[in-house]
Amino acid sequence: MKQGSEEQLNSAFAALADPVRRALIARLSRGPATVNELAEPFPITKQAVSKHIQVLEQSGLITRTREGQRRPCHLDPAALEALTSWIDIHRLTVERQFRRLDTVLDTLKEKES
Amino acid sequence: MKQGSEEQLNSAFAALADPVRRALIARLSRGPATVNELAEPFPITKQAVSKHIQVLEQSGLITRTREGQRRPCHLDPAALEALTSWIDIHRLTVERQFRRLDTVLDTLKEKES
Numbered sequence: 001m002k003q004g005s006e007e008q009l010n011s012a013f014a015a016l017a018d019p020v021r022r023a024l025i026a027r028l029s030r031g032p033a034t035v036n037e038l039a040e041p042f043p044i045t046k047q048a049v050s051k052h053i054q055v056l057e058q059s060g061l062i063t064r065t066r067e068g069q070r071r072p073c074h075l076d077p078a079a080l081e082a083l084t085s086w087i088d089i090h091r092l093t094v095e096r097q098f099r100r101l102d103t104v105l106d107t108l109k110e111k112e113s
Numbered sequence: 114m115k116q117g118s119e120e121q122l123n124s125a126f127a128a129l130a131d132p133v134r135r136a137l138i139a140r141l142s143r144g145p146a147t148v149n150e151l152a153e154p155f156p157i158t159k160q161a162v163s164k165h166i167q168v169l170e171q172s173g174l175i176t177r178t179r180e181g182q183r184r185p186c187h188l189d190p191a192a193l194e195a196l197t198s199w200i201d202i203h204r205l206t207v208e209r210q211f212r213r214l215d216t217v218l219d220t221l222k223e224k225e226s
C-alpha cells in the first residue's frame with residue numbers, strides 16, 4: 001500500500017486508537033520481539049495479543065521477518081513518520097493562522113494607541 | 114480530560130481514522146468554520162457531517178465557540194501536538210536503535226578487514 005494513502009492513514013490511526021497496541025509499539029520501539037515475548041507482560045491471552053499484532057501488521061506500522069524458527073516483529077519508523085507528517089501539516093497551518101491573527105490584533109492595537 | 118491521557122489518545126487517534134474527519138481537520142486548519150460551512154463541500158448529509166464534528170469535538174481535537182448566532186469550530190493545535198509527541202517518542206527510540214545497530218555492524222566490519 002502507498003505510504004500516506006487514505007487507506008493507510010485510516011488503518012494506521014485506527015491501529016493507534018487502542019492502549020494495548022500502543023503498548024506493543026512502545027515495546028517494539030526498544031527492539032524487535034516475537035509474539036511470545038510481546039505477550040508475556042500482558043494480562044490478556046496470547047491469542048488476544050496475537051490479534052492486536054495482526055492489526056498492527058495490516059496497518060503497516062510493524063513488519064515481521066523470519067530468523068530460523070523465530071518470526072520477530074519490527075516497528076517501522078517510516079510508517080510512524082507518515083502519520084506525524086500528516087498531523088504536522090495541519091498543526092503548522094493552524095499555528096500560522098494564529099500568528100497571522102496576532103499580527104492583525106497587534107496592528108489594530110497600535111492604531112488605537 | 115488530561116491531554117495525552119490514554120482515553121484522549123484512544124479517542125483522538127480513532128477520530129483521525131476516518132477520511133471525512135481528516136478532511137474536516139484539513140479545512141479547519143485554514144480557519145474556524147460553522148457546521149454549515151464545513152458541510153457544504155461534502156457529498157454527504159449535513160447530519161452525517163454533524164456527527165463527524167461531534168466525534169472530533171469529543172476527542173478534543175476541535176472546540177466550538179459562540180459568536181452571536183454562529184457556533185464556529187476551531188482546530189486545537191495543542192491536541193494535535195499531543196499525538197505527534199506520542200508517536201515521535203517511539204519513532205525516535207526505534208531510530209536510535211537502528212543507529213546503534215549500524216555502529217555495531219560497522220565495528221564488526223572494521224575488525225574483519
